[in-house]
Amino acid sequence: MAAPPTPPRAAPVGPTARDQTARDQTAGGGAEAAVLVRGLRKTFGGRTVLDGVDLAAPPGTVLALLGPNGAGKTTTVRIVSTLLRPDGGEVRVAGHDVVREPDAVRRRIGLVGQHAAVDEVLGARQNLVMFGRLHHLGKAEARRRADAMLERFGLTEAADRPVQTFSGGMRRRLDLAAGLLVSPDVLLLDEPTTGLDPQGRLDVWAAVRGLAGQGVTVVLTTQHLEEADRLADQVCVLDGGRVVASGTPDELKAAIGGDRIDVVVAEDRRGEAARVVAAATGTPVQQPEDRPGLVTAPVADRMAALTAVVRALDDAGLAVVDVGLRRPTLDEAYLRITGRPAEAAQQTEVAA
Amino acid sequence: MTTTVIDPADQRAPALGRLGWALADGWTIAVRDLQHWRRQPGQLAVGLLFPVLMVVMFGYVLGGGMAIPGGGDYLDFLMPGMFALTMVFGLEATMTAVTTDASRGVTDRFRSLPMARSGVVLGRAVADMLGSVLGLAVMLLCGLAVGWRAHGTLAEALAAVALLLWLRFAFLWLGIFIGLATRDPGVIMAVQILVWPFAFLSNAFVPTSTMPGWLGAVAEVNPMAATVAATRDLFGNPGAQADGWLAEHALLVAVVSPAVMTLVFAALAVRRWQRLER
Ligand SMILES: Nc1ncnc2c1ncn2[C@@H]1O[C@H](COP(=O)(O)OP(=O)(O)OP(=O)(O)O)[C@@H](O)[C@H]1O
Numbered sequence A: 001m002a003a004p005p006t007p008p009r010a011a012p013v014g015p016t017a018r019d020q021t022a023r024d025q026t027a028g029g030g031a032e033a034a035v036l037v038r039g040l041r042k043t044f045g046g047r048t049v050l051d052g053v054d055l056a057a058p059p060g061t062v063l064a065l066l067g068p069n070g071a072g073k074t075t076t077v078r079i080v081s082t083l084l085r086p087d088g089g090e091v092r093v094a095g096h097d098v099v100r101e102p103d104a105v106r107r108r109i110g111l112v113g114q115h116a117a118v119d120e121v122l123g124a125r126q127n128l129v130m131f132g133r134l135h136h137l138g139k140a141e142a143r144r145r146a147d148a149m150l151e152r153f154g155l156t157e158a159a160d161r162p163v164q165t166f167s168g169g170m171r172r173r174l175d176l177a178a179g180l181l182v183s184p185d186v187l188l189l190d191e192p193t194t195g196l197d198p199q200g201r202l203d204v205w206a207a208v209r210g211l212a213g214q215g216v217t218v219v220l221t222t223q224h225l226e227e228a229d230r231l232a233d234q235v236c237v238l239d240g241g242r243v244v245a246s247g248t249p250d251e252l253k254a255a256i257g258g259d260r261i262d263v264v265v266a267e268d269r270r271g272e273a274a275r276v277v278a279a280a281t282g283t284p285v286q287q288p289e290d291r292p293g294l295v296t297a298p299v300a301d302r303m304a305a306l307t308a309v310v311r312a313l314d315d316a317g318l319a320v321v322d323v324g325l326r327r328p329t330l331d332e333a334y335l336r337i338t339g340r341p342a343e344a345a346q347q348t349e350v351a352a
Numbered sequence B: 001m002t003t004t005v006i007d008p009a010d011q012r013a014p015a016l017g018r019l020g021w022a023l024a025d026g027w028t029i030a031v032r033d034l035q036h037w038r039r040q041p042g043q044l045a046v047g048l049l050f051p052v053l054m055v056v057m058f059g060y061v062l063g064g065g066m067a068i069p070g071g072g073d074y075l076d077f078l079m080p081g082m083f084a085l086t087m088v089f090g091l092e093a094t095m096t097a098v099t100t101d102a103s104r105g106v107t108d109r110f111r112s113l114p115m116a117r118s119g120v121v122l123g124r125a126v127a128d129m130l131g132s133v134l135g136l137a138v139m140l141l142c143g144l145a146v147g148w149r150a151h152g153t154l155a156e157a158l159a160a161v162a163l164l165l166w167l168r169f170a171f172l173w174l175g176i177f178i179g180l181a182t183r184d185p186g187v188i189m190a191v192q193i194l195v196w197p198f199a200f201l202s203n204a205f206v207p208t209s210t211m212p213g214w215l216g217a218v219a220e221v222n223p224m225a226a227t228v229a230a231t232r233d234l235f236g237n238p239g240a241q242a243d244g245w246l247a248e249h250a251l252l253v254a255v256v257s258p259a260v261m262t263l264v265f266a267a268l269a270v271r272r273w274q275r276l277e278r
């Protein structure tokens, strides 16, 4: 057996945020990024939560912040939306500094937090009219916009019911409506699809793409690779308060290693199957400890790999319980990007 | 996806001054509480009628055995105490409203809007004071119904009402401070429970002269006690006869001590508000 190939190291893929920043600033016409974050630091009671984060979202693009629990996604969004003060670094939104000109920033952003932030006792329409008034819209205009938003997010039927009686998805949609009330230049979405059913998720995705098409800059956070893949022009992977990788979804996927093949065999034949799969795919395979009988490996060409693996297993006389192709999970993405497994998943690598 | 992007600046109502916007935003937030009342009339009714129930309990169930030093009807003695108690009960409404907004993210939503910062607090103050004016009106009617009377002049009666609302205003700031300082429902509950011994340890239900000496002294420095003593005096109700410096200067203390409370807790509340950014 040859030595196991080392997984690609933490090298940032594609243009890093800093390169991007530099490019935006030197670009002709001086068009600054709509959201520009440089060297952002934040500590909570001595604990460093953001440790020099750099981000840049050019106008009209979608930037996805991808990261596990506690990576600092919400903290970043809260700083960009003026809810928290940064301890270091610079944050500019639509050209305005969040610390020095918070009101100018607030006039240009729409915020949809991780948890629905609406009055539970009032109806959906009453909520939206109130937020419109607080945006300093006139009375008639606030009503008109509230109705337009209710229509757009399919809440017209439920407009006068107390929000308490809403489902999680309806609440989320109301929250989105509140964030979009005054057509913001920059929309900040913290895990916008968490808790939504598949249709709700598709609706949000369509809305985000539509807004970006109209020139709105969107910064969204997510724990799902697929979501970042579908929506983002640029993805930044945040881990432990740092950007550990950034690039377009394609660049990132290339670094992560594209699709994976999963093969399930009888538990006592797993070692044997691992060697066969490794030989067929030519990539390092893993045997997660918590999943007896599972062998998983990254593949470059989906169909070719599937055929080769099935044939090789058949030739070796190994009975296959299950076989399938799938996208990498976030855990695997971290393994690839950071060069270390996410804490929980202890995995053994077997070489070809 | 038919909405077109417009410069937000073009969508806004004509410019008001800084103070104008603070008032406008404060009113928007206060209106929201009025809408709460309309949506939850049952809750409003319970809140308004609870002190009435207390009058029945203390005035009729227990009141038969009460004697007022210096003579007089117990209900006449009790009502000013109940008015003040109604004001102190307002603490719960303020506290609950502030923590609910903070924990539901509504406070953060307000903070992310280009509205006047002071509007949030102003709205809270207007809504809660309106609620307490309503509560006090119900209690005054209740008092009249059970035979309580203001024996002084109209000006004195109005001064008494003003003192009661002034006490409520002080508790408003305490409520905002506690509401911002904790999101722990346990703490809120503890404060709700502590309001009771606080109220009993005053001259609201019985004259302090009937308590053991040291307890009576404690009851007299209760910020509520001066308001109760002063309103009894202004309404011409029995039991206002004073002994001790604090009791003799009840009117002065009833004006000053809520002012001190307001200054202290408003400053603490503002600090808490600023710490939301940290
Ligand atoms: N107000 C606070 N005080 C102390 N620590 C905090 C505070 N807010 C966040 N943290 C800590 O900062 C870290 C990053 O939190 P953050 O909410 O930004 O993570 P996240 O990426 O949004 O995670 P999740 O996916 O769970 O939403 C966490 O370890 C969290 O415990």
Ligand SMILES: [Mg+2]
Residues within 6 Å of the ligand: A073, A074, A075, A114, A190
């Ligand atoms: Mg979060």
